[in-house]
Amino acid sequence: MGKSRSLLSRTRTRSAWLVLLPMLVTLFVVAAWPLGRTIWFSFTDASLDLMADAQFVGIRNYLEYVKFGDEDGQYYGLLADARWWRSVWNTIYFAVVSVSFETLFGLVIALVLNQQFRGRGLVRAAVLIPWAIPTIVSAKMWAWMMHDQFGILNDMFQRLGLISEPVAWTASPDTAMIAVMIVDIWKTTPFMALLILAGLQMVPQDIYEAAKLDGVPAFRTFRRVTLPLILPAILVAVVFRTLDALRVFDIIYVLTPNTDATRTMSVYARENLFDYDQFAYGSAASTLLFLVIAVITITFIMATRMDLEGKRS
Amino acid sequence: MKTPLWKRLGFYAVVAVIVLQALFPFYYAILTSLEDGQALFDVNYLPAAPDFVNYRTMLTQGVFGRQILNSVFVATVVVIFSLALAVTAAYALSRIQFRGRGLLLLTVLSVSMFPQIAVLSGLFEVIRFFGLFNSLWALVFSYMIFTLPFTVWVLTTFMRNMPVEIEEAAIMDGASSLTIIRRVFLPLMWPAMVTTGLLAFIHAWNEFLFALTFLSTDSQRTVPVAIALISGRSEFEIPWGNIMAASVIVTLPLVALVLVFQRKIVSGLTAGAVKG
Numbered sequence: 001m002g003k004s005r006s007l008l009s010r011t012r013t014r015s016a017w018l019v020l021l022p023m024l025v026t027l028f029v030v031a032a033w034p035l036g037r038t039i040w041f042s043f044t045d046a047s048l049d050l051m052a053d054a055q056f057v058g059i060r061n062y063l064e065y066v067k068f069g070d071e072d073g074q075y076y077g078l079l080a081d082a083r084w085w086r087s088v089w090n091t092i093y094f095a096v097v098s099v100s101f102e103t104l105f106g107l108v109i110a111l112v113l114n115q116q117f118r119g120r121g122l123v124r125a126a127v128l129i130p131w132a133i134p135t136i137v138s139a140k141m142w143a144w145m146m147h148d149q150f151g152i153l154n155d156m157f158q159r160l161g162l163i164s165e166p167v168a169w170t171a172s173p174d175t176a177m178i179a180v181m182i183v184d185i186w187k188t189t190p191f192m193a194l195l196i197l198a199g200l201q202m203v204p205q206d207i208y209e210a211a212k213l214d215g216v217p218a219f220r221t222f223r224r225v226t227l228p229l230i231l232p233a234i235l236v237a238v239v240f241r242t243l244d245a246l247r248v249f250d251i252i253y254v255l256t257p258n259t260d261a262t263r264t265m266s267v268y269a270r271e272n273l274f275d276y277d278q279f280a281y282g283s284a285a286s287t288l289l290f291l292v293i294a295v296i297t298i299t300f301i302m303a304t305r306m307d308l309e310g311k312r313s
Numbered sequence: 314m315k316t317p318l319w320k321r322l323g324f325y326a327v328v329a330v331i332v333l334q335a336l337f338p339f340y341y342a343i344l345t346s347l348e349d350g351q352a353l354f355d356v357n358y359l360p361a362a363p364d365f366v367n368y369r370t371m372l373t374q375g376v377f378g379r380q381i382l383n384s385v386f387v388a389t390v391v392v393i394f395s396l397a398l399a400v401t402a403a404y405a406l407s408r409i410q411f412r413g414r415g416l417l418l419l420t421v422l423s424v425s426m427f428p429q430i431a432v433l434s435g436l437f438e439v440i441r442f443f444g445l446f447n448s449l450w451a452l453v454f455s456y457m458i459f460t461l462p463f464t465v466w467v468l469t470t471f472m473r474n475m476p477v478e479i480e481e482a483a484i485m486d487g488a489s490s491l492t493i494i495r496r497v498f499l500p501l502m503w504p505a506m507v508t509t510g511l512l513a514f515i516h517a518w519n520e521f522l523f524a525l526t527f528l529s530t531d532s533q534r535t536v537p538v539a540i541a542l543i544s545g546r547s548e549f550e551i552p553w554g555n556i557m558a559a560s561v562i563v564t565l566p567l568v569a570l571v572l573v574f575q576r577k578i579v580s581g582l583t584a585g586a587v588k589g
Contacts, residue, residue: 015490016405023402034435132571134519136537137560155356198583247428250521290431
């Protein structure tokens with residue numbers, strides 16, 4: 001019996017790798033290999049037309065000191081590029097502010113949807129709609145609503161007395177980032193709300209009953225009981241959204257193209273790769289963005305000791 | 314103990330604000346899509362003299378109809394491929410004990426964290442190597458990078474929670490893995506496959522960066538890129554009515570899908586994230 005069991009388990013193991021193979025090969029060709037090539041290109045002089053003959057040039061794309069004379073010289077490369085650092089800052093600023101507001105609004109919406117009231121199903125359906133709308137479409141819709149002359153947003157705000165004259169939301173450097181963040185917050189708050197709602201629904205109802213009987217004010221119950229219990233769900237949602245926000249591209253490309261005020265790391269990288277014919281330089285930017293995201297992801301996995309084998313479930 | 318009136322009113326006011334902010338932009342897009350000429354440039358809150366001319370223009374002139382078909386093709390084929398690859402992989406990852414399983418699952422999952430831009434230059438080379446540049450297959454192929462990890466992950470969790478008994482007899486009969494997957498699991502997997510399939514479809518339908526980079530001619534483009542690139546002769550001639558009509562056309566099917574499959578989509582989204 002023992003022998004046949006082990007034979008069986010060995011054939012099972014072999015067939016496991018066999019059925020895994022197509023998926024693994026696909027992921028290797030679409031993910032691992034291209035990533036490796038991107039990193040390699042970042043250390044070469046590759047250009048769009050000459051990829052195969054790219055020569056290794058060391059870290060020149062990242063940093064290089066060029067001597068002009070005896071004492072004189074200047075640093076070149078990504079790490080010495082003010083535009084790059086501006087886009088790093090833009091990305092971080094965008095991610096932090098957007099995700100904060102999304103968490104706050106998502107929490108409010110989740111708390112509302114967690115109540116029993118008439119028409120709850122309809123409200124939940126309505127909340128999902130921004131999530132269902134393609135990012136490009138959202139960006140275009142808002143671009144029209146934020147139009148400086150004919151936009152309904154300026155009209156509304158003027159009627160409400162919030163602004164005295166029309167604002168060029170997307171064109172002016174002062175408001176371009178705000179415009180982008182409004183669209184992102186509008187579009188992704190539903191995702192946040194759903195994840196937090198899933199956390200809320202796992203909180204046992206009798207806790208609330210007990211707190212109510214003891215006369216604990218609703219806000220105290222929320223802070224002392226609900227919030228600690230849903231904090232893990234919120235954290236997971238925040239990490240997912242942050243990783244997403246750090247690679248933002250579509251909204252900015254459509255809503256505010258070509259402004260220093262909103263250029264993010266992804267936009268910077270693509271510009272160099274395909275618009276400015278600086279393929280190697282753009283690859284270096286892509287590589288750095290990948291590193292940033294990898295560090296955050298690994299930290300997150302370590303910190304939460306993710307349950308991969310399903311032992312705890 | 315009844316809740317005081319002001320509290321109930323306050324609650325419904327919050328509900329009203331939530332619904333209004335969620336719906337208004339799409340409502341306004343529909344409103345704009347029904348306006349033409351000068352009416353477009355007067356700010357309206359309610360429809361005045363609706364007119365379908367923008368829809369007629371988009372669907373009969375130019376290649377927008379073709380572009381819709383492109384999107385349908387790409388999204389459908391992506392769903393079929395990623396489900397086929399993921400179901401077999403999920404079977405091995407959930408039902409068979411072997412060394413390195415946890416690490417493998419971790420690797421697959423980590424791919425879903427890849428920023429698309431990080432693989433863009435390498436993928437561009439691969440796609441040119443296979444001669445797929447400006448072909449819809451370039452998108453089908455490259456979209457696997459985000460649909461596969463997610464699909465594998467959700468289907469693995471789903472399969473893991475099924476009792477051992479359902480496949481015991483088949484294993485003892487010496488049935489092959491593929492037979493077990495096809496005969497035993499596939500009939501039970503429909504709920505999870507519908508959910509993941511829908512999410513993969515939506516993701517593929519909306520994708521922008523790869524579609525912008527790997528396709529170069531108008532008749533090959535998918536709808537998000539097509540909409541992003543609609544422009545007038547100058548900045549002052551942007552055809553907002555046409556853009557909004559196109560936007561409504563590509564969004565309505567998605568909104569319908571989301572409303573019909575609301576529960577499935579919500580459970581899929583939360584399974585992808587919370588179960589970690």
